[in-house]
Amino acid sequence: MYRYDDIDATLVAERVAQFRDQTRRFLEGKLSEDEFRPLRLRNGLYIQRHAPMLRIAVPYGLLSTRQLRMLGHIARKYDRGYGHFTTRQNMQFNWPELKNVPDILADLASVEMHSIQTSGNCIRNTTADHFAGIAPDEIDDPRPYCEIIRQWSTLHPEFSYLPRKFKIAVTGAPADRAASEVHDIGLHLKRDANGQIGFEVLVGGGLGRTPILGKMIREFLPREHLLSYLEAILRVYNQEGRRDNIHKARIKILVKAKGVEVFRDLVEAEWALIREAEPDLKLTDAEVDRIRGFFKPPPYEKLADINVTQGQSADFQAWYRYNTRAHKVPGYRAVVVSLKAHGVPPGDITAEQMDAVADLADRVSSGEVRTTHDQNLVLGEVRQIDLIETWQALKALNLATPNIGTLTDMICCPGLDFCSLANAGSLGIAKQIQERFGDFDYLYDLGHIEIKMSGCMNACGHHHVGHIGILGVDKHGEEWYQITLGGSASTHSALGEVIGPSVAKDVVAETISRILDVYVAQRESGEEFLETVRRLGVEPFAEKVYGTAH
Amino acid sequence: MAQLIKGRQLVANDWVLGGGEVQPPADARVILPLADYIKAIEAGEPADRRAPLLKAENHDVSPLLPYLDRVPLVAVNFTTTGDGRGFTQARLLRERHGYQGELRAVGKIRVDQMFFLGRCGFDAFELLDDEDATTAIAQLDRFSVAYQEGSGNLTHTRRRFGG
Numbered sequence: 001m002y003r004y005d006d007i008d009a010t011l012v013a014e015r016v017a018q019f020r021d022q023t024r025r026f027l028e029g030k031l032s033e034d035e036f037r038p039l040r041l042r043n044g045l046y047i048q049r050h051a052p053m054l055r056i057a058v059p060y061g062l063l064s065t066r067q068l069r070m071l072g073h074i075a076r077k078y079d080r081g082y083g084h085f086t087t088r089q090n091m092q093f094n095w096p097e098l099k100n101v102p103d104i105l106a107d108l109a110s111v112e113m114h115s116i117q118t119s120g121n122c123i124r125n126t127t128a129d130h131f132a133g134i135a136p137d138e139i140d141d142p143r144p145y146c147e148i149i150r151q152w153s154t155l156h157p158e159f160s161y162l163p164r165k166f167k168i169a170v171t172g173a174p175a176d177r178a179a180s181e182v183h184d185i186g187l188h189l190k191r192d193a194n195g196q197i198g199f200e201v202l203v204g205g206g207l208g209r210t211p212i213l214g215k216m217i218r219e220f221l222p223r224e225h226l227l228s229y230l231e232a233i234l235r236v237y238n239q240e241g242r243r244d245n246i247h248k249a250r251i252k253i254l255v256k257a258k259g260v261e262v263f264r265d266l267v268e269a270e271w272a273l274i275r276e277a278e279p280d281l282k283l284t285d286a287e288v289d290r291i292r293g294f295f296k297p298p299p300y301e302k303l304a305d306i307n308v309t310q311g312q313s314a315d316f317q318a319w320y321r322y323n324t325r326a327h328k329v330p331g332y333r334a335v336v337v338s339l340k341a342h343g344v345p346p347g348d349i350t351a352e353q354m355d356a357v358a359d360l361a362d363r364v365s366s367g368e369v370r371t372t373h374d375q376n377l378v379l380g381e382v383r384q385i386d387l388i389e390t391w392q393a394l395k396a397l398n399l400a401t402p403n404i405g406t407l408t409d410m411i412c413c414p415g416l417d418f419c420s421l422a423n424a425g426s427l428g429i430a431k432q433i434q435e436r437f438g439d440f441d442y443l444y445d446l447g448h449i450e451i452k453m454s455g456c457m458n459a460c461g462h463h464h465v466g467h468i469g470i471l472g473v474d475k476h477g478e479e480w481y482q483i484t485l486g487g488s489a490s491t492h493s494a495l496g497e498v499i500g501p502s503v504a505k506d507v508v509a510e511t512i513s514r515i516l517d518v519y520v521a522q523r524e525s526g527e528e529f530l531e532t533v534r535r536l537g538v539e540p541f542a543e544k545v546y547g548t549a550h
Numbered sequence: 551m552a553q554l555i556k557g558r559q560l561v562a563n564d565w566v567l568g569g570g571e572v573q574p575p576a577d578a579r580v581i582l583p584l585a586d587y588i589k590a591i592e593a594g595e596p597a598d599r600r601a602p603l604l605k606a607e608n609h610d611v612s613p614l615l616p617y618l619d620r621v622p623l624v625a626v627n628f629t630t631t632g633d634g635r636g637f638t639q640a641r642l643l644r645e646r647h648g649y650q651g652e653l654r655a656v657g658k659i660r661v662d663q664m665f666f667l668g669r670c671g672f673d674a675f676e677l678l679d680d681e682d683a684t685t686a687i688a689q690l691d692r693f694s695v696a697y698q699e700g701s702g703n704l705t706h707t708r709r710r711f712g713g
Binding site: 007010011014015018022025030035038039121151152154155156157158159160161162163235238239240243273277278280 | 634
């Protein structure tokens with residue numbers, strides 16, 4: 001993984017000193033709350049329902065085991081012994097004290113981490129495929145480009161006061177595992193006819209109250225021009241994006257208002273000028289190779305694929321089937337560490353689990369742990385012969401729930417329990433669903449289903465792109481839930497369709513149960529839930545949900 | 551009198567803001583809203599004693615370009631704190647259009663933005679009355695390194711690949 005040199009280390013250390021000074025001035029009354037807010041947000045610090053919330057950047061979802069142990073240390077020392085992984089592959093702590101935050105940032109800096117630009121109207125953490133570098137279908141590893149983008153976007157003097165937040169995702173494989181179509185910019189690595197590496201560029205995707213899928217504005221951008229093209233998009237957005245209405249300020253609204261062709265022309269014109277004026281933005285092969293050198297795969301052993309499930313327990317076989325994934329190197333497998341144990345808020349992990357996962361990764365994987373946008377962890381480099389040991393260790397930690405890709409592998413925001421923006425609870429609904437659908441045979445029969453749930457229309461839980469989306473709404477002070485069907489954040493993403501009026505809190509699981517009944521009754525052989533919804537439309541599901549309820 | 555920082559110190563402000571009801575003295579150096587500035591120059595007023603005031607929210611700097619070779623000072627007014635368009639204006643004037651004279655940030659700028667303002671090419675800063683000049687000056691050198699090219703002589707990442 002990327003390692004800091006003196007430039008990176010100095011920058012992060014000076015950032016800590018800056019925030020320590022800003023916090024001191026705030027606590028001494030020299031900065032008002034209004035003045036301090038944008039400063040703390042740019043360091044990932046929110047003031048939430050109960051306490052501040054600190055969001056720590058996990059660049060493109062890659063953690064060393066040393067960094068994971070530091071997160072465990074922070075959870076124990078400054079928080080309540082646990083943390084929460086987010087849909088942007090970051091970690092959130094829900095109970096730090098403001099006065100301790102500079103010390104937390106200093107602890108993070110000691111392991112080459114920070115919380116820079118994890119909030120605020122600036123360029124956020126760039127996300128990537130959590131199987132980057134190991135996926136059999138990969139064209140090129142997206143992480144070196146993410147690191148290049150991280151550096152370019154960090155404390156960018158021109159783009160630190162954008163109209164609104166800005167999110168970039170990079171994928172390196174035909175299968176989109178980074179929800180790239182719902183990002184402000186989605187970059188898809190590809191090769192042109194000559195075999196040169198570059199990017200397909202999507203712009204203007206996003207969720208929130210106006211969900212829109214990204215539009216392709218450049219079919220092939222040679223990789224050397226990555227930064228100049230990003231700079232052109234950001235400059236056009238910074239100049240033309242709306243600032244009069246926070247709900248109309250994302251780039252998706254600008255692209256929609258101008259039309260994608262006009263927007264593309266503006267970007268291309270600006271790009272031509274930037275390429276002339278800023279030759280230093282051009283990525284040399286030497287620089288890309290230098291960064292790529294940080295992401296070299298570990299030395300693999302020459303192994304053959306083996307049948308590890310033969311003669312093993314049904315429990316292990318289920319875990320192998322649902323919680324491990326193919327690896328491009330024979331004899332290896334990627335392991336998904338389930339943070340979706342029934343009875344635990346999705347994405348939550350205790351300090352003890354963090355330490356133990358770090359130890360396990362050092363023992364059976366590569367000393368690195370990946371975070372996923374669907375709020376799990378991945379051990380990327382596990383030898384197949386070590387899978388049983390890995391499973392046993394994870395099982396002992398309650399991190400081997402064999403439910404990845406099933407109904408209870410939900411994405412879920414913290415909701416009303418923690419978040420001051422939320423209209424409704426989401427963790428309680430997650431629990432209700434986990435309890436209702438605790439039978440694994442039923443979950444396996446249902447197959448691949450993605451539930452995504454947000455406690456408000458800001459859509460941190462990506463509900464628009466859930467196969468089943470759940471959105472918490474406030475109705476006269478009561479929590480209600482709107483259900484959508486047919487969304488997807490995978491390749492050829494789709495936005496879900498609302499099935500009808502929102503449902504009361506106590507019948508969310510019952511509503512989902514009725515939806516699933518329709519699927520089970522109407523599915524054709526081998527047809528996944530999403531395919532059935534796409535084939536039938538939402539009507540038969542709505543009939544079942546509302547027909548008997550009215 | 552607003553505090554003015556230039557060259558990392560408090561300096562006297564020898565420009566006045568015109569365009570209002572009160573006529574400045576005939577020999578005064580006057581900053582005028584861009585449209586008034588253009589009218590004044592076209593009417594033959596002395597170019598060394600007239601300066602344009604851009605608004606951050608009017609992001610297009612092109613009306614100023616025909617006059618840039620004789621402008622002693624360009625002021626950019628931030629009507630609201632943190633209007634990113636003013637940062638782009640500064641970079642365009644400095645980097646694309648080669649403007650070398652004083653570039654002054656006025657209006658609702660806060661001291662914690664000064665590092666970025668400086669990196670974009672502003673070299674003079676009119677502080678709000680409640681801001682502390684010492685704190686403000688310190689912010690200009692808050693970082694000794696940067697990942698991007700920009701005004702000033704910071705160590706930045708080009709060093710890594712021999713740029």
